Amino acid sequence: MKHPLAAALAIALTGTVMAVPTTHATPQEANVPAQNPPSTADRNQDNPLFVQSPLPLQFPQFDKLKDEHFAPAFDAGMAENLREIDAIVNQRSMPTFENTIIALENSGKLLSNARRIFANLNGTDTNDARKDINNAYSPKFAAHRDAIVLNPRLFQRIEAVYNQRNDIGLDAEGIRLVERYHDSFVRSGAKLSDADKARLKEINARSAELGTQFSNNVLDEVNDSAVIVDTAAELDGMSDAQIATAAAAAKSRGLDGKYAITLLNTTGQPPLPQLNNRSVRQRVHEASVARGSRGNQWDNTGIVAEVLKLRVERAKLLGYDSSAAFVLADETAGSVQAVNDMLGRLAPAAVANARKEGAVLQAMIDREQAAKGEPTFQLEPWDWAYYTEKVRKAEYDFDDNEMKPYFEMRNVLENGVFHAATELYGITFKERHDLPKYHADTWIYDVFDKDGSQLSIFIFDPYARPSKRGGAWMNSYVGQSELEGTLPVVANHQNIPKPPEGEPTLLTWDEVTTMFHEFGHALHGLFSDVKYPYFFMNVPRDFVEFPSQVNEMWADWPSVLANYAKHYQTGEPLPQALLDKKMASSLFNEGFRTTEYLSASMIDQYLHQLPADKLPAAGEVMATEAAALKAAGMDYAAVPPRYRTPYFSHIMGGYAAAYYAYIWSEVLDANTVQWIEANGGLKRENGDRLRETLLSKGGAKDAKQLFVDFTGSEPAIEPLLKKRGLDAAPQ
Numbered sequence: 001m002k003h004p005l006a007a008a009l010a011i012a013l014t015g016t017v018m019a020v021p022t023t024h025a026t027p028q029e030a031n032v033p034a035q036n037p038p039s040t041a042d043r044n045q046d047n048p049l050f051v052q053s054p055l056p057l058q059f060p061q062f063d064k065l066k067d068e069h070f071a072p073a074f075d076a077g078m079a080e081n082l083r084e085i086d087a088i089v090n091q092r093s094m095p096t097f098e099n100t101i102i103a104l105e106n107s108g109k110l111l112s113n114a115r116r117i118f119a120n121l122n123g124t125d126t127n128d129a130r131k132d133i134n135n136a137y138s139p140k141f142a143a144h145r146d147a148i149v150l151n152p153r154l155f156q157r158i159e160a161v162y163n164q165r166n167d168i169g170l171d172a173e174g175i176r177l178v179e180r181y182h183d184s185f186v187r188s189g190a191k192l193s194d195a196d197k198a199r200l201k202e203i204n205a206r207s208a209e210l211g212t213q214f215s216n217n218v219l220d221e222v223n224d225s226a227v228i229v230d231t232a233a234e235l236d237g238m239s240d241a242q243i244a245t246a247a248a249a250a251k252s253r254g255l256d257g258k259y260a261i262t263l264l265n266t267t268g269q270p271p272l273p274q275l276n277n278r279s280v281r282q283r284v285h286e287a288s289v290a291r292g293s294r295g296n297q298w299d300n301t302g303i304v305a306e307v308l309k310l311r312v313e314r315a316k317l318l319g320y321d322s323s324a325a326f327v328l329a330d331e332t333a334g335s336v337q338a339v340n341d342m343l344g345r346l347a348p349a350a351v352a353n354a355r356k357e358g359a360v361l362q363a364m365i366d367r368e369q370a371a372k373g374e375p376t377f378q379l380e381p382w383d384w385a386y387y388t389e390k391v392r393k394a395e396y397d398f399d400d401n402e403m404k405p406y407f408e409m410r411n412v413l414e415n416g417v418f419h420a421a422t423e424l425y426g427i428t429f430k431e432r433h434d435l436p437k438y439h440a441d442t443w444i445y446d447v448f449d450k451d452g453s454q455l456s457i458f459i460f461d462p463y464a465r466p467s468k469r470g471g472a473w474m475n476s477y478v479g480q481s482e483l484e485g486t487l488p489v490v491a492n493h494q495n496i497p498k499p500p501e502g503e504p505t506l507l508t509w510d511e512v513t514t515m516f517h518e519f520g521h522a523l524h525g526l527f528s529d530v531k532y533p534y535f536f537m538n539v540p541r542d543f544v545e546f547p548s549q550v551n552e553m554w555a556d557w558p559s560v561l562a563n564y565a566k567h568y569q570t571g572e573p574l575p576q577a578l579l580d581k582k583m584a585s586s587l588f589n590e591g592f593r594t595t596e597y598l599s600a601s602m603i604d605q606y607l608h609q610l611p612a613d614k615l616p617a618a619g620e621v622m623a624t625e626a627a628a629l630k631a632a633g634m635d636y637a638a639v640p641p642r643y644r645t646p647y648f649s650h651i652m653g654g655y656a657a658a659y660y661a662y663i664w665s666e667v668l669d670a671n672t673v674q675w676i677e678a679n680g681g682l683k684r685e686n687g688d689r690l691r692e693t694l695l696s697k698g699g700a701k702d703a704k705q706l707f708v709d710f711t712g713s714e715p716a717i718e719p720l721l722k723k724r725g726l727d728a729a730p731q
């Protein structure tokens with residue numbers, strides 16, 4: 001994963017887990033397979049990473065691969081890559097597209113292939129050896145990257161090609177490739193003086209160090225900040241199994257006979273809807289929001305203050321007023337103004353809706369207290385989930401378990417997800433059993449194009465296991481490019497509990513929609529039709545979730561649903577009334593979910609838009625967070641932000657100034673769904689258009705233009721407001 005945070009800490013805005021596919025933007029990480037064995041090959045003849053896989057589509061030789069193969073491949077790969085860069089800069093010929101840009105595209109194959117396979121396996125099936133390799137090589141890879149992007153002679157050649165890019169007979173994709181290389185080197189500091197480059201390296205190194213400290217603090221404190229209660233009676237409302245878990249958690253802390261409620265990383269905590277004891281709810285909530293700012297050894301406010309300062313310094317070195325301006329210049333949004341405009345339009349509607357929901361909850365509190373003959377109280381953050389659950393039961397009478405018998409996993413995949421893709425795109429699927437697997441619980445399919453030719457190989461890896469990280473995501477083992485003559489090998493991952501041997505795997509509705517979502521990422525990969533490896537699925541962060549969100553629309557499309565939602569024993573179709581109840585209940589609480597997400601997005605933008613002289617000191621971070629919420633009109637105390645700054649890991653990692661990306665993608669998604677619905681829905685013409693204009697293009701064209709090419713217009717915010725039930729919110 002190039003964005004491990006994105007996937008590991010993926011937010012679940014709509015109940016489905018989002019993930020980010022691998023790919024990304026640095027030239028030496030271009031997605032190319034190993035081809036020619038380097039000179040060390042004779043010493044590594046048993047190492048499958050040193051040769052191009054002879055399997056179909058260069059499918060990895062998982063059966064021959066051992067953990068001890070990675071380090072030699074990484075070392076040899078970095079050395080080979082540096083030799084290739086030397087060869088590019090030392091040649092006497094004048095810089096040309098071929099001898100510089102294409103040479104870069106052809107470099108680093110051994111390294112990028114080994115890294116890609118390693119990252120995928122470390123995410124889906126890790127072990128101690130793989131964790132150690134990851135820790136040891138992360139800093140080495142960072143330094144390797146700096147050695148390339150800050151190489152002045154390499155940049156001179158890139159700039160020379162860049163300056164003549166429109167006059168040397170390149171097509172649009174070639175021109176864009178030159179521009180992307182040039183811009184990514186510039187954004188990495190290639191144009192700076194030697195002194196500034198040295199300072200930038202220091203900033204990068206210190207930022208990486210602080211980022212690691214921040215994550216370690218978050219992890220350690222979340223483990224330490226469990227709420228301890230003395231009696232099982234205080235946990236009234238939790239199930240027997242949950243109470244037993246709390247007892248075991250206390251025991252493991254040396255607190256025999258007591259109960260420990262452990263926390264998750266978000267502000268909201270899972271037991272809050274269940275706990276009948278209001279003061280225990282309050283303790284859980286207060287323990288959650290205090291994390292990272294308690295003045296103990298895990299206090300992150302000092303780290304936040306220093307990181308913000310370093311980021312502004314880096315932005316200024318690179319010619320931007322703020323770190324948000326630097327980040328957003330390279331996103332679909334394009335500017336601070338565009339992001340502020342969108343968030344500013346969503347916020348009032350979301351808060352108004354949350355306040356409306358809050359009024360319903362307050363009314364229930366008042367009624368209940370009156371019935372008990374006790375004084376009422378004001379709705380607080382620790383009451384929200386608890387009374388929401390009561391309203392849901394009272395008004396919707398819905399139980400997720402009733403739907404599960406209609407969603408048998410293989411049936412959902414083959415007669416739902418694949419069926420929709422066949423209807424839309426004419427592609428077909430056939431399971432194969434001859435290829436090696438990295439884990440027995442994976443299914444491998446050939447994907448055939450509409451003319452019957454091979455398009456891709458797809459790996460489906462559905463089950464949770466201790467060696468697999470949480471969430472759901474897509475990745476690729478082989479990228480597609482015309483230059484390399486490669487076709488994609490892509491995979492989808494989920495964390496579905498594996499039933500006992502002989503039992504069917506029955507899914508929740510969320511797991512079903514997640515399956516459609518992840519396959520939307522897979523389609524983005526397997527339809528890729530780009531000339532250069534650099535462009536394979538290489539799109540901005542605020543665009544990447546867009547194709548996957550669009551594909552979710554087919555999960556409950558009537559003809560698709562009718563094809564797969566059948567009782568696993570009787571074959572009877574899913575009753576419409578059941579689906580209607582589910583849909584009705586899922587819209588309730590949308591005001592809360594949008595508000596807590598937007599509040600966190602607003603904090604992220606506010607902190608990263610501050611100029612150098614307005615940055616908070618460590619002791620001012622929490623007050624600055626409060627000011628950010630107030631300035632945005634998001635200071636509705638009953639709905640706190642989804643993450644508070646000292647445990648907001650996204651913004652210390654890859655989502656700094658970019659947490660808005662999820663909802664930006666959703667704006668594009670909502671517009672696209674509206675367009676498809678208005679133009680006949682599930683039909684080949686629409687699928688072909690989506691494939692032709694958007695899914696096949698990867699990063700070979702400007703992302704915003706891809707959207708416009710498909711829908712024929714600029715994105716509007718109204719479809720999203722409608723989708724989230726925010727359009728009718730009272731002011």
Ligand SMILES: [Zn+2]
Pocket residue numbers: 017018019020517518521545548
């Ligand atoms: Zn996703």
